[in-house]
Amino acid sequence: MGSEFVMFSLTPMLIGVLASVACALPGNFLILRRQALIGDAISHVVLPGIVVAFLLTGVVAAIPMLLGAAGAAVVAVVLIEAIKRLGRIEPGAAMGVTFTTLFAGGVLLLEQSDTSSVHLDVEHALMGNLESLVWLRATDWSSLFDPWALAGVPEELPRIAVVCAGVILLTLVFWRWLKISTFDEGFAQALGLPVGMIGMGLVITAAVAAVAAFDAVGSIIVIAMFICPPAAARMMTNGLERQVWWSVLFAVVAAVLGYVLAGYGPLWLGGDNAVSAAGMIATVSGVILALACAFGPHRARVGARAEA
Amino acid sequence: MTPLIEALLLQAGYNAALVAVGAALLGFAAGAAGTFLFLRKRALVSDAVAHATLPGVGLAFIAMVWLGGDGRNLLGLLAGSAVTAGIGLLAVEWMTRRTRLSEDAAIGAVLSVFFGLGIVILTVIQTMSSGRQAGLESFLLGSTAGMLFQDAIVIAVGGSLAVLATWVMRRPMTLVAFDAEYAAASGVNVPGIDRLMMALVMAVTVIGLKIVGLILIVAMLIIPPVTARFWTERSQSLIWYAGGIGAVSGYLGAALSASAPDLPTGPIIVLVAAGLFLLSLFLAPARGVAAAVFRHRRFQRKVHRRQGLLALARQEPIHDELTLRVLRGEGLIRADGVATETGRAQAAKIARDERRWDVAREIHQDTGLTGRYDGLTPIEDVFAPDEIAEFDSRIGGPRAIGEGL
Structure with missing residues (x-):
């Protein structure tokens, strides 16, 4: 656990953890509001967003791509709402129509434009490149206090840290509003809370978290982290506060364990190449969810007879 | 190509x-x-x-x-x-x-x-x-x-x-x-x-x-x-x-x-399908957006025509732009807002319809029928001629505008 760990594993692991937490927090509310698949839709439309940003600016730079992706997410949410209302179509189908169409548009744009010279492809968008976010200037743990080395951390790390902090802050500040409007929208309305704004704000926060995480770890982790840790946490408790803590714990465990298993698991089994860390993190979160579904103390619906 | x-x-x-x-x-x-x-x-x-x-x-x-x-x-x-x-x-x-x-x-x-x-x-x-x-x-x-x-x-x-x-x-x-x-x-x-x-x-x-x-x-x-x-x-x-x-x-x-x-x-197949979807969303006959807009406009005109004619019957001034446009378009009022011959006739007819409905809702017990009053449906569509004749016997015959309702 010396210099090699700091250089090659510390930063990707941290990025994985921060991305997971940033997605799991809004995920808690999305699940309770039965909007879990908004995360799925957002992570699909991120692709056209970054492609359009690339075509407009001509460079693979972080800020325009983040803006493009966030813009695409907002466009998708508006389109889903429009199709739902104008066509009187049920939400699931409206979502399916929207995100597949936008994704297809993104793929087409990508194929049509000359992106062969830059690192921009569909597989990268899906799987991320967590393993490549190494900290080359680090020598050992003391590098954490070395300004020169710190200046060389991959730029994804501070970005996702800021977004993660922002999500935590928003969750704390709007805690009561979120809680009330999630559990009893009618009551929230009667109290005069801006219910529509809260819902939209939640979706936008989720989109920002998804976009920032997507940049580092790809869209699979984003969907998995929106849903699996909060869903598993839901099996563990009946209190919202405790559910959120559980979900954060699960997200961290999935990120660390997934990264370690992906990096070192094959070596233990006698292989000599690591497997996809993003995929492994998603898989571990799924295993956690499966265990929670099988053994969690509050897994059944309230009032449902305990089935054998 | x-x-x-x-x-x-x-x-x-x-x-x-x-x-x-x-x-x-x-x-x-x-x-x-x-x-x-x-x-x-x-x-x-x-x-x-x-x-x-x-x-x-x-x-x-x-x-x-x-x-x-x-x-x-x-x-x-x-x-x-x-x-x-x-x-x-x-x-x-x-x-x-x-x-x-x-x-x-x-x-x-x-x-x-x-x-x-x-x-x-x-x-x-x-x-x-x-x-x-x-x-x-x-x-x-x-x-x-x-x-x-x-x-x-x-x-x-x-x-x-x-x-x-x-x-x-x-x-x-x-x-x-x-x-x-x-x-x-x-x-x-x-x-x-x-x-x-x-x-x-x-x-x-x-x-x-x-x-x-x-x-x-x-x-x-x-x-x-x-x-x-x-x-x-x-x-x-x-x-x-x-x-x-x-x-x-x-x-x-x-x-x-x-x-x-x-x-x-x-992606091309999906985009073609999405194109067909968009066309249908806007142009489909009954459920499309264009049809809905058209229906809404027609309903709006009907309401404005009726309310405009009622105002004529009561000899109240009309200020609403859309109402004036609708009435003028059908030749029911002149450019200066005064009712034409047909306008007065139509207004009298609508006013009588409204009066008949009032009576119908007072004396008729079947709310299934009187409940169909929405301010637009002519009473002839709901009640039989003999029933309407009974309502009329309580109102009296048709009167020209200006003699009161």
Whole structure:
């Protein structure tokens, strides 16, 4: 656990953890509001967003791509709402129509434009490149206090840290509003809370978290982290506060364990190449969810007879 | 334009023709099978199924290489994908039934976890036997470039079987999709039919992997039924409309993609389907946006005409712009706002109608009839002439404007 760990594993692991937490927090509310698949839709439309940003600016730079992706997410949410209302179509189908169409548009744009010279492809968008976010200037743990080395951390790390902090802050500040409007929208309305704004704000926060995480770890982790840790946490408790803590714990465990298993698991089994860390993190979160579904103390619906 | 026409007429080469026919069949099967999913309001279950195919493709490849065969045998890969898709489906069902999670959370969990696992397996394959795995990534977005004749046969036969199964089972599936409780009460095995629907969806997904890819096959299952819904209110025709729209999208999309380079088949097919959807959303006769706007305008004019005439009858001034425009347009008032001869006649008629309704609501006991008063329906549409005559006997005969009501 010396210099090699700091250089090659510390930063990707941290990025994985921060991305997971940033997605799991809004995920808690999305699940309770039965909007879990908004995360799925957002992570699909991120692709056209970054492609359009690339075509407009001509460079693979972080800020325009983040803006493009966030813009695409907002466009998708508006389109889903429009199709739902104008066509009187049920939400699931409206979502399916929207995100597949936008994704297809993104793929087409990508194929049509000359992106062969830059690192921009569909597989990268899906799987991320967590393993490549190494900290080359680090020598050992003391590098954490070395300004020169710190200046060389991959730029994804501070970005996702800021977004993660922002999500935590928003969750704390709007805690009561979120809680009330999630559990009893009618009551929230009667109290005069801006219910529509809260819902939209939640979706936008989720989109920002998804976009920032997507940049580092790809869209699979984003969907998995929106849903699996909060869903598993839901099996563990009946209190919202405790559910959120559980979900954060699960997200961290999935990120660390997934990264370690992906990096070192094959070596233990006698292989000599690591497997996809993003995929492994998603898989571990799924295993956690499966265990929670099988053994969690509050897994059944309230009032449902305990089935054998 | 010529290459497109060639492709449309299946003249753009043997391979392109195969792909076009295969895509049309696939589109038909997907549209028809997706109809029930859509009616059952479970459209996004197909997303979980589609993503859950990925680990199966990888595992089947590994298994076939292990057994010494060619890892790229399409039939083997599809069989593997069907196995994990089935497991994913059962996982969604188990989570929804046994735990407090709602179906959308279960769908999201299954699709992301299975997809993640699939990616892990793909990276294992990359390190396992580099070079020979070429092409597994093509299942993500579909790839028709190197399609073999036997692949096309697999797709054609599979698609036809799926269409046939849909047709045979259309009645019980329609019943379950519309009213599961009634279906259960009349002895239909609802869970069994649900599973059959899912099996059909799974079959379509697996068949479509090669052409459209697992991320976009969902679109083939969702967009055609949603589009078809704009054109018909009958479930039996909905299946055929959806199938037809799917087939047209598949055929047109495949032909378009064959007509020029850099036009990937899967996304083009989806975009063609989305184009048809947009057209329907705006232009469909009864449910389209244009029709709704038109209906709204007509209703608005009716209300303004009636209220304007009532105001004339009561000799009140009219200030509303739209009301003035409507009345002027029909020649009921002059440019300066004074009622014309016809205007006065119409106003008297409307005023009498209103008065009759007042009396009707006072003396008539049947609220089912008097409840139909909405300020627009002429009383002759609701009551019989003898009843109206009775109302009139209480009001007195028609009077000219200015004599009071």
